[in-house]
Amino acid sequence: MIDVKNLYKNYYPNDSGKFAGIGKPGIKKNESVLSEDTGISFNVSEAELFGLIGPDGAGKTTIFRILTTLILPDKGIATLGGLDVVNDYKEIRKKVGYMPGRFSLYQDLTVLENLEFFATVFNTTIKENYDLIKDIYVQIEPFKNRRAGKLSGGMKQKLALCCALIHKPEILFLDEPTTGVDPVSRKEFWGMLQKLKTQGITILVSTPYMDEAALCDRIALIQNGNFLNIDTPENIVKQFNRDLWSVKSNQMHHLLTDLRTFDSIDSSFAFGDSIHFTVKHKKDFSKSEFESLLLAGGHNKVEIRKINPGIEDCFMELSKKTDL
Amino acid sequence: MNKIVNPISEIVIKADHLTKKFGQFTAVDDICFEVRKGEIFGFLGANGAGKTTAMRMLSGLLIPTSGVGQVAGFDITHQPEQVKRNIGYMSQRFSLYDDLKVWENIELFGGIYGLNASQIKIKTDELMQRLNFEDERNKLVKSLPLGFKQKLAFAVSVIHHPQVVFLDEPTGGVDPITRRNFWEMIYEAAVDGITVFVTTHYMDEAEYCDRVCILVDGKIEALDKPGDLKVRFNADSMDEVFLQLARKATRLDG
């Protein structure tokens, strides 16, 4: 449904030597870097929920704007259902739903007025596609006469989703729909996306929250305008081909500084209530030896276990390997 | 993370039945807590729970409707100027001037907080070295990656070694490695005796705090060490604790 090949965009003029955009030629540190100087490529199948996962400034919004025909790429080709984003932009605009970051709603219009307005903009009515938005709309209907500016983050998010869905788009683009929204609304939102997927809508969604990656069918990890990896969340985790350990003690901050002094340890980062670390050479590391070292160093209640990595571990590991 | 905060060290922040109303709307509803020197105090809550309002009262920007607050030994209602002189403040939205160079920002904020020229020079050199920023010294802040900016903004907010630093969602949108580097900087500041008052959206970051306070609809629903909260709510992570509490929220206004 979405087909992207060698997409490249630099907001600076090409001769300035500066880069901001997507597809920047990366310096390859090992084989895991996907793009060299060929821009970014990926594809999304029909009714797939595809996630772009990465921090601010990684290039997520640029990809969205190119695909929604709002800006032109410098190089590369992108098609949506066979339609070219540059030449067939008028056709594409009839088929896509777009929810930009910051929930672009009219703050001084009411919930109902916003929805009615966007319905007519897309040449349809609320009635016509009510089935599609019904589950979401009933949650905000009690506030339909309230101005959008007076809604909470979670309510705005639901309204913006309704507005983007009102014309029954084939492809839905959601740029950071969960940023700044409370955890409860975030959970509910992902539930709604799963339902939309079953209705055959292709969804491209971006998020800076790594824990949301597992809810997508496939994800692209993105940083500094380039993909670190594209795959299903399960496969990305599988590709983390090193041992990952978790350690806790009664003095967590000291533990982190102590770990940094061990030669055998490669990386160590705080993860919630524990520290995740990897070792340089598997054979040189013994759990019991390490534990006794820590105890001798004054730590108590030491807990060391081998764990399965999460997407965030993978992201950090991959981003260390590239120098983008 | 369970760094040991001396239970008899001095109280640096004290909120005593603090309440703030905007018209009919009670943004912060009768909150009480104490924070000790060198503690990292996490302030969690959904959007609109009253976090920013509480933080603004404590930093002397808003006058409480009722209740008493003390920061760094000064009364927030009657001595806001003294309060402001003894705190640092950093928010995700505003931290540094984009159109000034790195060293110009340091000079500006050093000057605002009363450092003299030679102190500023020493601090600037020290900061550039510690952050590994030597090459960026003469660059405009807007040309820096977000992660750099946030680290620099934090360093600037504690340049005058305040008693308390208030951080309003300092790590929003930052990549995972920079986010952790940032927290390591917070730790160093706390070890130096700076009390850290921080709000965040990332629940894993709540675990890094000595104590967390969860705000729902302007009221404190829970206040304890992260480990103890997880035990009490029978949860594996702070995320679960938060979800259990936040589902109670009825307030809609952002």
Added chain:
Amino acid sequence: MKQLLSFIRKEFNHILRDKPTIMILLLMPVIQILLFGFALSTEVKNTNVVILVPKADNEIRHIIDRVNASDYFDIVGFVHNADEIENAFRRGDAKLAMIFENNFSENLKRNGKAHIQLIADASDANTAKTFTFYATSIINSSQKDFSLQNNANGMILPEIKMLYNPQMKSAFNFVPGVLGMIMMLICAMMTSVSIVREKEMGTMEILLVSPMHPIYIILSKITPYLLLSLVNFGTVILLSVFVLHVPIVGSFFSLLMISVLFIFVALSMGLFISTVTNSQLIALLISGMGMMLPATLLSGMIYPIENMPVLLQILSDLVPARWYIIAVKDIMIKGLSFSDVLHEALVLTAMAIFFITISLKKFKVRLE
């Protein structure tokens, strides 16, 4: 069509819900007209007049009675020569002198023609222009009395002479000037700001990613401000006619026509501004400094164009308000018809076409 209507309704919602702004926009013309008009309307009352009559007779007495009967004039004395007039002006005893020619009545009866010279103290140009205008109308109307009585074609020719400020350029300009300024402000400034706001809010992204034709965005943005400007046009005209007693000598329809044309110029300029900027602040600055200042300073509203350096005179040709003010004065004050202001109308039309063309060319279907 339904898209357009719903879009226009949305724009009205935005405008009507922003209470402070709409109040400012509606009250501004009232305040400006009253401010400008206040000095004028009070000063003109009870202007002191001295009269020089060679020999009083019925006709002259009739005219003097009518002058004295009006609210605008008080006759404070009779003088016998030019020196005495000058002295009266110097002492401030009088602002206007009426000098009847020798054999006034005989000339009127015999030749059907007679002269009255009006000499005004024009140091305050605004008031001088106004009270000589009133004096002239009194004289003109009394001439009709004689025609009726004698069944003859009598004609009294007032000759106006301004002392101290013979050019009289700043007077009577403010009603056309205020009209020009307010329309520039509402149309250019508000239109550009309201389009740029959608860019800032991010809603423009959604509108662009919709099948809606961009011309709808433009049409729906300008419609409310066109209506608002017409309301303000009505306010200014009503106030100037009924409160300031500035008559509309020419045809109201021509006045409306030329005003609508000017509104289109201002709207197209607002549109143009919105295509060159993405920030509300810059839009405000461009429309404020770049449009409002020329509309007040270079349009001839405050400073006479004839007295400007040549460079500024050339620049003033580029200011739409200048052409509008000339046309409004011609129609409203001088009573000329639309065909007499064809030149100004054509200039304004050309300006509107110019700005609309480049705005449409520059209006992007994408974000960059």
